[in-house]
Amino acid sequence: MKLTKVLLAAAAATTLSTAAVAGTLDDVRGKGFVQCGVSQGLAGFSNPDEQGNWTGIDVDVCRAVAAAVLGDAGKVKFTPLSAKERFTALQSGEVDVLSRNTTWTLVRDSALGLNFAGVNYYDGQGFMVRKDLGVKSALELDGASVCVNIGTTTELNLSDYFRANSMKFNPVVFEKADEVVAAYDSGRCDVYTTDQSGLAAQRIKLKEPNAHMILPEVISKEPLGPVVRHGDDKWLDTVKWTLYAMVEAEELGVTSKNVDQMKGSSSPNVRRLLGVEGDGGKNLGLSVDWAYNVVKQVGNYGESFERHVGVKTSLGLERGQNALWKDGGLQYAMPVR
């Protein structure tokens, strides 16, 4: 693991010099599509539909970038990447943007020669229990047996949390996620813990999904967001503001359905976002209607969330931390002006 990091850092250092010269924005314009690194299938984030098209909130980020830069959300090519090869693929220029449920951490941001362009999903570790257990809070879990993946940060967070709240727990560890779920489903343990988005996906696999509930506590920070190469500020700005535009659009009430009417809005914020006023697009090196294209073709952040992971989907995730800041969440876009 250490060796990998050293090698990646060394590789990052060598690519840095060249990447700084080549502008990804111009490259993307030249080739006419955005090459986007996605996961090898993670429900709601990036997964194929029955027709073979990639969908998910991570995928929507890529489509939004394509809409902003090229005016067409369809001009994206997807490269499925494993967890281990994702950073190399970005560093070596195989992909232009990595939108693959990647947690923003200091080491990744600094040592690997990458830049995070924002957070499109605030994830965190949570707990799932049977409803008939009668537990309403994680603080009532003293003495519980907990199913968890072995040797992961999940396991570490779990023991930290229980120790901090001076509670005892009995770990039941497994190697693979499927084994953990099977053990929990067969009643080998009272509690199942992993990231909240993962809990939602795994719950569907249980025999009786409705007999289980996810507790409200979130015990770790897993901010997931799109990543670009270090040293290409123009491209970083492009991806960053595309993300902000989606959040800002939700805050201003601009959706893919009403965006055409909203162009005639008298609100200066809406007019600036949609390019009726000001020259935000020009300063970014994009067209004036860059944000209009994003909202029109992909939708605002809330639409994307509800479409792929929201309460109406089978994953059924609440907005929670991903609600807008006005609604008590963490999604906050810098002002578009």
Added chain:
Amino acid sequence: MTDETRSHDPGSHPDLPPPASTVGVVGWVRQNLFATPLDVALTVLALYLVYLLVPPVIQWAFIDADWVGDTRDACSREGACWVYIRVWFKQLMYGRYPDEELWRINTAYVLLVAAAIPLFIPGFRWKQWIGLFLLVGYPIIAFFLFVGDAFGLELVETPLWGGLFLTLVIALVGIVASLPIGIVLALGRRSEMPVVRSICVAFIELWRGVPLITVLFMSSVMFPLFMPEGVNFDKLLRALVGVMLFSAAYMAEVVRGGLQAIPKGQYEAAEALGLSFWKMMGLIVLPQALKLVIPGIVNTFIGLFKDTTLVLIIGLFDFLGMVQLAGTNPDWLGFAVEGYVFVAAGFWVFCFSMSRYSQHLEKKLHTGH
């Protein structure tokens, strides 16, 4: 006068039929299943295991299974839900290859089968030519059919390839390329020229000494870092080269085993006839050696075929990978078992066919010495 009382001259008594308890079904069962108390116990135990295992599997896979429908709602979840396989069937077979271009893959399949059939007809006259076509002409045709970008065919990039199609591409390329490279390496390793020999030994030991997963990982993760900016080889191509060289190293050792089994007299006789090295090998040694190691060669092929599933770790979706990918769709979570059973059945069909073909080949080439 009945048969029993008929008298015969000494020595001319016809053979009596064996006792009824030693022939037919009863005899077979007694001899093979209930010969000793231990056999009785084992038979009963085995029957009990079959009883425990088979009915629930049949119940799950056929009786309680759901066959019709297009959505998750069609699955009652009491038994297997084959609707899942049906909905995703196209992707399991072809990956994300565009719909309107699927005829290209199908054409290549048909061409392959059509060209291979004459090879199974005894006494067909142009077998060598068909073999040559399959080894040289067919890969070229298939390449242009699959990739396109020539002859008016649209370019289909390799990230769109997947499913069983990708598994077959990787396995066939590995199989077709590894045998000739392996033979050359095996001959090189037994060569008396020190440079050739050491190169071959080094190559074989290097590739055989690392796991395939490492080879794939290097080809996908480390290799691009050594390339200058903007130079990118296709990911599938990198994986194919890795698989090819890896299986060639294994093949070389299998073939070398065959070469060592050929008696020295064969070599000396060939040399005494004045044959050159290549003629000696091509006409006398290799035909015997390869025949000897057919089981080993097919073993390597089958191993390679199954190893193709490892490409999953470098983000290529083969047959198995596609099933796992399909299982991440939020509408179809929780059908992993159906997917794995389907893939296992698919792999079994291919591997078993290879095994049967090798046995057929062994019988056909058996010359009794």
